[in-house]
Amino acid sequence: METGRADFIIIEDNKVDCFIAEKTIQNSGKGNSCIIFSQAALALDYIEKHESDGQVIIFVDIQMPRMNGFEFVESFERLPLSNRHLYRIYTLTSSINERDRERIKMFPSVKGFLNKPLTVDIINQVVQVNSP
Amino acid sequence: MDKLKSDIEVLFIDDEPNNLISFKACFRFDYTIYLAVNAEEAEKHLREHPSISVIFCDQRMPGKTGVAFFEEIRDRYPDPIRVLVTGYADIESVIAAINKGQVFRYIKKPWIEADIALTIQEAQKFYLTAALLKKKNQALEKAYHELDQFAYSATHDMRGPILSVLGVIELLKTIPVSAETGEMIGMIEKAMLKLDGYIKSLHEHYSIRRGELHFTEINALDLIGDVGALYDPVASLKQVSFIKKHSGPETFRSDLPSLKIVLANLLSNAFKYQREQASDKRVELEISVGSHEAVIRVSDNGIGIPENDLPDIFEIFFRATTAEYGSGFGLYNVRDILNKLGGTIEVSSKENQGSVFTVRIPLMFFHRGRSRGSGIVQSDRLRGR
Numbered sequence: 236m237e238t239g240r241a242d243f244i245i246i247e248d249n250k251v252d253c254f255i256a257e258k259t260i261q262n263s264g265k266g267n268s269c270i271i272f273s274q275a276a277l278a279l280d281y282i283e284k285h286e287s288d289g290q291v292i293i294f295v296d297i298q299m300p301r302m303n304g305f306e307f308v309e310s311f312e313r314l315p316l317s318n319r320h321l322y323r324i325y326t327l328t329s330s331i332n333e334r335d336r337e338r339i340k341m342f343p344s345v346k347g348f349l350n351k352p353l354t355v356d357i358i359n360q361v362v363q364v365n366s367p
Numbered sequence: 368m369d370k371l372k373s374d375i376e377v378l379f380i381d382d383e384p385n386n387l388i389s390f391k392a393c394f395r396f397d398y399t400i401y402l403a404v405n406a407e408e409a410e411k412h413l414r415e416h417p418s419i420s421v422i423f424c425d426q427r428m429p430g431k432t433g434v435a436f437f438e439e440i441r442d443r444y445p446d447p448i449r450v451l452v453t454g455y456a457d458i459e460s461v462i463a464a465i466n467k468g469q470v471f472r473y474i475k476k477p478w479i480e481a482d483i484a485l486t487i488q489e490a491q492k493f494y495l496t497a498a499l500l501k502k503k504n505q506a507l508e509k510a511y512h513e514l515d516q517f518a519y520s521a522t523h524d525m526r527g528p529i530l531s532v533l534g535v536i537e538l539l540k541t542i543p544v545s546a547e548t549g550e551m552i553g554m555i556e557k558a559m560l561k562l563d564g565y566i567k568s569l570h571e572h573y574s575i576r577r578g579e580l581h582f583t584e585i586n587a588l589d590l591i592g593d594v595g596a597l598y599d600p601v602a603s604l605k606q607v608s609f610i611k612k613h614s615g616p617e618t619f620r621s622d623l624p625s626l627k628i629v630l631a632n633l634l635s636n637a638f639k640y641q642r643e644q645a646s647d648k649r650v651e652l653e654i655s656v657g658s659h660e661a662v663i664r665v666s667d668n669g670i671g672i673p674e675n676d677l678p679d680i681f682e683i684f685f686r687a688t689t690a691e692y693g694s695g696f697g698l699y700n701v702r703d704i705l706n707k708l709g710g711t712i713e714v715s716s717k718e719n720q721g722s723v724f725t726v727r728i729p730l731m732f733f734h735r736g737r738s739r740g741s742g743i744v745q746s747d748r749l750r751g752r
Contacts (some may be wrong), residue, residue: 252530252531252534254535258538259537259538298523329526333623333627350530351527351530351534352533352534352537353534355541
């Protein structure tokens with residue numbers, strides 16, 4: 236596994252933001268792959284069935300219909316994953332609510348609370364953090 | 368007298384059936400009358416006829432006094448007006464009952480028709496006013512709540528698309544375009560950032576209004592670190608030296624989101640209102656934790672505030688300058704928060720020399736009512752208490 240690169244999973248219901256995320260990851264050159272889900276439940280399903288053996292960075296929006304970001308993280312933490320440590324979740328949101336921020340900190344699998352828009356700088360930071 | 372039967376509903380409670388009969392005989396053409404010989408019957412009427420607006424109750428009944436009965440039903444049926452009827456000179460208990468707000472009036476036994484009629488009219492007036500007030504209050508409460516909800520969710524919903532635009536602009540910057548296009552993209556970005564700034568302060572405004580305070584242990588150094596992460600890039604971009612100082616204990620108890628809003632507003636102002644040409648631009652943040660209060664001082668050597676504007680800078684929508692973009696919300700929000708925390712803010716400023724904002728937050732939190740005033744102290748003193 237090449238260092239300084241990761242597989243990305245984007246969970247976002249807004250199409251423009253999906254486009255921005257995909258393109259930004261592409262521009263950063265840090266992505267081995269990038270899969271987009273418009274619904275959190277589909278992402279959970281995918282993660283459960285395709286357990287990774289390399290670093291995975293998950294960007295999840297907090298405000299989404301049906302399953303929101305909090306619910307996603309809750310369900311993710313209940314998944315029976317043997318390589319759980321390879322997954323890093325970052326919430327990516329337009330929320331400026333401090334309470335959201337405090338609440339998401341409670342989840343051990345959430346490594347950061349990022350504000351939109353996603354930029355190459357952000358990608359570089361989260362991938363650097365992940366590099367061995 | 369108007370002989371048309373009014374829609375007033377009256378409950379009369381007395382353990383002597385004769386009294387009940389004579390009451391009904393007198394008033395059955397004027398009002399809808401319900402009769403009860405004891406508390407149980409009376410409660411049954413109140414349950415079944417929620418529009419009863421006046422209750423007369425005899426003070427001396429077997430097992431229970433009228434005052435005791437009123438006290439008992441007051442919580443469950445707060446709206447009907449309570450009138451005590453007493454044939455004894457137990458004036459003490461009547462006074463006590465009136466003073467405690469348990470009864471509206473009392474009628475002496477044997478009662479005369481005119482007294483009762485007058486009392487019913489008065490009680491009904493009181494009942495209607497109270498009911499109207501209650502209804503208006505509920506409507507107001509609801510409107511407030513809805514407005515808060517709306518503003519709160521609107522700020523969220525409005526930011527989404529703005530951030531999408533900013534994201535796309537970020538991508539556009541990686542694609543080579545002509546200088547003119549680049550310039551125009553820059554204009555779009557600037558306008559979007561302004562709009563976003565405005566929405567953010569709107570959001571702050573409403574989160575303060577809704578806000579419950581959660582006091583937690585706050586580490587001053589962490590706070591300075593967080594603030595640094597946010598403003599160091601701004602400082603280097605604007606070529607301002609950003610000095611951060613701390614003294615006293617590292618930790619203190621306060622509401623972190625509130626403090627962050629205060630700091631964000633004071634610092635963003637300090638960075639924003641710099642003198643363009645100055646070569647020694649400086650912003651200083653100093654947090655001193657004492658035994659009774661935490662003092663946060665934000666100073667700059669920027670454009671300063673004209674003396675005659677100083678009293679107004681904490682007013683909503685007030686803007687002292689058009690030189691930079693502002694929402695007119697920022698310092699108003701700061702003052703609002705400090706009111707909640709029981710703190711104060713002082714400002715001293717000289718035009719073209721800079722401003723010093725000094726925030727004091729008591730560490731033992733005592734709730735202070737809003738009636739205490741703005742919590743603002745204007746002062747020319749730079750330091751000192």
